[in-house]
Amino acid sequence: MAQVIIQGFLLSGLYALIAVGFTMIFSVGRVLNLAYGVYIMLGGYVYYVAVQILSLPKFPSFLLAGLAGIVFGVLTYLVLVKRFEKDPIAVEISTLILAVVMQAVIVLIFSTAPRSMWPLIPGRFEVFGVSILKNILFATAVSWVVLGSLMVFIHKTHIGRAIRAVSMDAKGAAVSGIDPHRINLVTWALSGVLGAIAGVFFATYTQLDPGMWVFPLITAVAVVIVGGIGSIIGSLIAAHIIGFMEVATTTWISADLRGVFTMALIIVVLVVAPKGLLGKAEL
Amino acid sequence: MGTNRMTLVSIMATTALFVAGVLCSPVTMAAKDPVVVGYIGSFDSDTGKSTIRGAEIAIEELNAAGGVLGGRQIKLVKADTREDVTEGIKAYEYLAETEKVDFIISGSIDDVSLSWLPRMAEYKIPTLDTWTSYVGIIDMVVNEYDKYKMYFMNVACDYALATLYVDFGKDILADKMGWKTTVVLQEDTAFGGGVFELVDQMLAPEAGIEIIDHIVYDTNTVDFSPIFSKAAESKPDFIYLISSVRSQVPSSQYVKLQVPVPMTGINVAAFGKDFWNDTGQMGGGTSTLSPIPSVGFAMDDRTQAFVEKYEAKYGSSRPIFPHFNGFNAYYGMYNAFNAAERAGGFAPLDAWVTEMENEDLKIYKDGKLWLRYGFWKPGEIEPRTNREYTHNIKFDITQPLDDGAPSMVVIQWYEDGSTAVVYPEKYANGEFGVPSWIK
Numbered sequence: 062m063a064q065v066i067i068q069g070f071l072l073s074g075l076y077a078l079i080a081v082g083f084t085m086i087f088s089v090g091r092v093l094n095l096a097y098g099v100y101i102m103l104g105g106y107v108y109y110v111a112v113q114i115l116s117l118p119k120f121p122s123f124l125l126a127g128l129a130g131i132v133f134g135v136l137t138y139l140v141l142v143k144r145f146e147k148d149p150i151a152v153e154i155s156t157l158i159l160a161v162v163m164q165a166v167i168v169l170i171f172s173t174a175p176r177s178m179w180p181l182i183p184g185r186f187e188v189f190g191v192s193i194l195k196n197i198l199f200a201t202a203v204s205w206v207v208l209g210s211l212m213v214f215i216h217k218t219h220i221g222r223a224i225r226a227v228s229m230d231a232k233g234a235a236v237s238g239i240d241p242h243r244i245n246l247v248t249w250a251l252s253g254v255l256g257a258i259a260g261v262f263f264a265t266y267t268q269l270d271p272g273m274w275v276f277p278l279i280t281a282v283a284v285v286i287v288g289g290i291g292s293i294i295g296s297l298i299a300a301h302i303i304g305f306m307e308v309a310t311t312t313w314i315s316a317d318l319r320g321v322f323t324m325a326l327i328i329v330v331l332v333v334a335p336k337g338l339l340g341k342a343e344l
Numbered sequence: 345m346g347t348n349r350m351t352l353v354s355i356m357a358t359t360a361l362f363v364a365g366v367l368c369s370p371v372t373m374a375a376k377d378p379v380v381v382g383y384i385g386s387f388d389s390d391t392g393k394s395t396i397r398g399a400e401i402a403i404e405e406l407n408a409a410g411g412v413l414g415g416r417q418i419k420l421v422k423a424d425t426r427e428d429v430t431e432g433i434k435a436y437e438y439l440a441e442t443e444k445v446d447f448i449i450s451g452s453i454d455d456v457s458l459s460w461l462p463r464m465a466e467y468k469i470p471t472l473d474t475w476t477s478y479v480g481i482i483d484m485v486v487n488e489y490d491k492y493k494m495y496f497m498n499v500a501c502d503y504a505l506a507t508l509y510v511d512f513g514k515d516i517l518a519d520k521m522g523w524k525t526t527v528v529l530q531e532d533t534a535f536g537g538g539v540f541e542l543v544d545q546m547l548a549p550e551a552g553i554e555i556i557d558h559i560v561y562d563t564n565t566v567d568f569s570p571i572f573s574k575a576a577e578s579k580p581d582f583i584y585l586i587s588s589v590r591s592q593v594p595s596s597q598y599v600k601l602q603v604p605v606p607m608t609g610i611n612v613a614a615f616g617k618d619f620w621n622d623t624g625q626m627g628g629g630t631s632t633l634s635p636i637p638s639v640g641f642a643m644d645d646r647t648q649a650f651v652e653k654y655e656a657k658y659g660s661s662r663p664i665f666p667h668f669n670g671f672n673a674y675y676g677m678y679n680a681f682n683a684a685e686r687a688g689g690f691a692p693l694d695a696w697v698t699e700m701e702n703e704d705l706k707i708y709k710d711g712k713l714w715l716r717y718g719f720w721k722p723g724e725i726e727p728r729t730n731r732e733y734t735h736n737i738k739f740d741i742t743q744p745l746d747d748g749a750p751s752m753v754v755i756q757w758y759e760d761g762s763t764a765v766v767y768p769e770k771y772a773n774g775e776f777g778v779p780s781w782i783k
Binding site for chain 1: 389390560561571577593595600603604623
């Protein structure tokens with residue numbers, strides 16, 4: 062039981078960090094960015110190259126990964142999303158194609174072999190006989206700090222209020238003097254950096270490989286659907302539900318069925334509560 | 345006189361033109377057409393590349409020596425399976441129908457080989473599998489010989505791997521280390537299931553090791569912490585890992601988590617030198633069964649020469665050292681073409697099959713039979729398991745292993761990145777050990 066609680070809590074923190082960037086895009090731009098997983102992959106690979114190939118210090122490498130996320134997020138918006146903004150289906154298809162293309166690029170450069178990354182904080186300790194990696198504990202702590210900061214940013218800053226306004230009604234916001242395109246640019250940049258940061262933690266916890274964008278994307282979609290569009294608190298709650306249940310499934314039922322619960326939960330929520338736990342019109 | 349000379353010159357010129365025409369005719373040119381060898385397997389994986397490169401080096405040597413089958417050069421064509429069963433079928437069809445290959449060398453994984461086997465039976469193309477070890481395929485050759493006789497597998501099948509591994513379990517894990525219980529951690533693949541079945545049937549009765557839990561995981565699993573926690577909770581003496589796909593993942597997470605239980609078994613990623621960097625230099629303390637030759641394996645002169653050619657040709661491009669199937673591809677090409685020379689070609693099929701069954705390439709080191717690339721013939725019974733392994737490599741699983749190559753060795757990775765073979769005794773050049781964090 063202690064194992065399920067502790068490991069579930071740690072994993073949930075990582076899932077919340079993964080999902081928050083996706084939540085922002087979905088809530089503000091009402092766009093299903095299927096290339097979101099690429100930001101996670103990119104963050105991981107950039108950090109890996111910086112630290113383990115170029116031997117750069119960890120913190121600047123972390124910033125570099127974040128910068129890569131910003132650039133890629135902004136480029137995704139400018140090159141694809143803005144072009145197809147009137148056609149959501151086209152946006153979904155084009156972002157999915159982008160993800161597949163990026164996977165192929167990663168294969169060309171790094172091959173298909175998974176790579177292990179050194180942890181950000183090495184070492185482990187035990188609590189009630191359960192092994193805890195310092196790296197994942199750090200990721201959980203960072204996720205709470207990021208989510209808290211995001212809440213403050215969204216509710217207390219001028220740009221944050223502008224983002225909320227655009228998420229409620231883009232046209233109304235425009236009439237009020239807010240430039241929706243500039244806000245979208247900021248949102249996509251934020252999503253990119255959040256994804257990249259999550260990618261560094263995700264890759265140091267699991268591994269790097271060209272297909273690593275798929276699992277976080279599914280997790281992010283699940284968290285947003287279950288938690289509710291537009292709700293950061295909802296995403297946090299959903300991440301914990303999914304994290305705990307995955308660990309419980311693996312521990313008490315079967316490791317093979319780990320992902321099945323997440324899929325089943327998505328279907329149940331869509332049927333019973335389509336808006337999710339705390340879904341609302343705006344952030 | 346002048347007229348006679350003119351006539352003579354005309355006759356000579358005409359004759360010269362005629363001879364030139366014959367020499368350049370399509371019939372004559374056909375005799376110098378290349379022999380086409382098809383590679384089927386992944387282009388991107390270390391496994392696939394090992395087979396491709398082993399075959400390439402053998403082809404270069406054979407071509408440089410004047411070619412084969414009357415001076416014909418060998419041409420290698422390739423079809424990518426992407427380690428996908430559907431792509432595997434399409435790849436085989438492409439090689440058969442578009443490239444019209446004479447012989448196929450495979451670096452496919454087990455599931456993919458199973459997918460194209462029916463196509464092989466239809467097209468009747470001589471085929472050598474260098475990586476797949478699924479005993480079910482050998483059973484198909486045994487039970488439906490006429491249908492599958494064109495198939496040869498030059499890595500010891502799962503049954504042979506598991507049998508010698510059980511000896512390792514008894515001699516080292518049980519007798520030397522005193523371990524009596526294990527949790528099996530198995531990937532959800534045909535290979536994983538096949539090996540588990542054999543281990544389950546043999547480990548307890550023969551080695552006296554009890555399987556107290558059996559955990560099956562999806563090959564796309566990214567987070568092994570709950571899995572390792574569950575395994576450790578049963579308090580086994582060791583964890584037995586069966587992993588052929590993305591094995592770096594459980595390996596490196598085992599080290600990161602510093603799982604307090606020793607782990608050994610089958611870890612395909614640990615077969616190659618790239619394992620060390622892939623695990624972020626965190627692969628120490630891992631041990632695995634491996635077909636031979638392998639990292640840590642003492643090479644005879646001929647095999648060492650192949651390794652040196654490989655390293656000179658491919659440099660730092662991964663895999664930086666051939667996996668066992670790279671060696672299988674290299675020697676397998678010689679087997680296949682030696683058989684073809686004696687049979688007069690790859691067709692008719694029966695003649696080539698008979699000669700391939702007669703192939704028996706023995707390699708010695710310090711006066712001892714060290715490696716052997718020959719095949720079990722139809723009806724031949726392996727004495728220890730009392731069963732047939734028609735067209736499987738002629739492995740030896742009876743101590744003192746002096747009748748051929750063993751089906752496997754156990755490789756140990758140490759925490760400084762070095763490797764050694766720790767079992768069987770004839771091939772051992774190091775000691776079995778556990779990670780330093782395990783007390």
